[in-house]
Every structure is written in C-alpha cells, then in structure tokens.
Amino acid sequence: MNFLKSFIRNTAYITTGSLLVSAVMVTFFSGLDSIKSVILWQNLLLGLICGFVSALLFPENNMPKLESPLRHAVHFLLMTAIVMLCGYLFGWYYLSLPSVLLMLGSVAVVYAFVYFSTAMQYRDIANKINKELEERDDD
C-alpha cells in the first residue's frame, strides 16, 4: 500500500514536471506549431517508469539515514539514464551535442522541480507540526 502511494505520488510529480518541460521545449525550441498527441502518452509512460523506479529506490521504511545522499545520487543518475533512453526511443532529441545537452538540461530542470516541490511540501508539514509542539510546550 505504501509502495503504491509512493509510486502514484512520484509519478504525478514527475509527469507534471515532464509535461511542463515538454511544453517549453515544443514552444520555444522545436519550431513546430502543433504536436502529435502521442507525446502526451510518452510523457505519461516516462512518468510511470520513473515513478516506479523512484518508489523502489526510496521505500517508506528501513532506509538508513547515512545512505540518503548516495541514494539520491544514484536516483538522479538512474532518472537521467531512463529519460535519455526513452527520449531517444521517442525521438525527442538527436545524437548531436546541442540536442543531448538540451535534453540533459531538461532532465535537471524536471529533477529540480520535483525535488523542490516535495521539499516545500515536507517543510510545510514540519512547520505545522513544530507549531503544534510549541503550543503544547507553552501549555
């Protein structure tokens, strides 16, 4: 159940970030006026794959604290590899240096978007809990 919740949450964040970057890329870099609907399914599929791997890599429990930075580095590299592979298969970029760099930049932007979105959400939860703890102490 926890795995499913984690999978759905990760998929939602990653798909949203991926769609945002796709919109920016198509609008400003592709030179196209319209896109094929398949790109939406490709984004969803990518979100599902990345969401699944993320849920596997970050279980709800039993995650030793010291491993976290290393786990994040592995996670970032895995996400990059998955997006680059899928992007190549979907025809999102060509094997040229500018195209690959643009794609890598997109991965970094989506990763940062997901990371800061979740960080802000958790910071908000911590603030609420801390406020309640302070009020209890005052009582």
Add this chain to the structure above:
Amino acid sequence: MKITIQAPREGEEEEIIIRAGSISPHTFALIEALGGKSSGRLVGYVGECMEILQTELIFYFEAVDNRVFAYCDSEVYEVKQKLYEIEELLCNDNFFRASKSTVLNISKIKRIAPLFNGRFEALLKNGEKTVISRQYVSVLKQKLGI
C-alpha cells in the same frame, strides 16, 4: 511479607500501596497481576536491578537485536515487552510509532525537520536526534490534531 487490608474512608478510591525497598520478581509478578502495566508504568531492567519506569520521563523506546530499550534523559533501561506491545500499551499517552524500530514520546520532541523523501528528523529535548519514517508522520499529525 506483611499484608494489611484497610477499608478506605467514605468517598476515597480503593488503593493498593506496595512498600518495598526494591522490586523482587515476586513483587513484579504481583504488580503485573494487579494490572500494573495498564497503569501506564513499565518495569525497566539495568543488569539485575528492576525499576518501575515513569513513562513521562522516557524519551523513546528502541528495538535493537530483538531487545527493547527505554531511553530516558541519561539512563537506558531494557524492557521485556515487544515494541508493538509498548505501542499498544502507550497509545493513549503521548507515544507513537515513529519507525519500524522506535516508539517516540511526543512531549520529548523539541522540533522536527524534513529529511529526504518524506522522512523527518526529530530533535529531542535531550539533544538526541531520531528519524520519523514517512509512513508514521500521519500518525504524529493525527496525535497532534493536525
């Protein structure tokens, strides 16, 4: 052992007082039989010595290698109950399951800070830090009425 039974005064609650220098296994068995655990107190062991623990002084319980320890400000006691039994026993108090291996006293948390991926680090009032797993954050929120 001398046993004295006194009738309480009118309006007074029935009460059992045990006068003992130290708690022997027999006395402990008697306390348990009288529902001593449900009174919110647990027995902690340090070597051969036993002590009735005041739960409000316990910061957290931790399971290590199939043994459960109660951590107070500076003392550590071993308790005989399993972690899930302690969780059940103290669920109406300030305690909550914080991870697979810990049960934490909310009143001993100074503040919490987010870690990676939904987990939180609780800074306790004695300066110790412990992790609250993502799946148990909702329990803490519920206990705090958030």
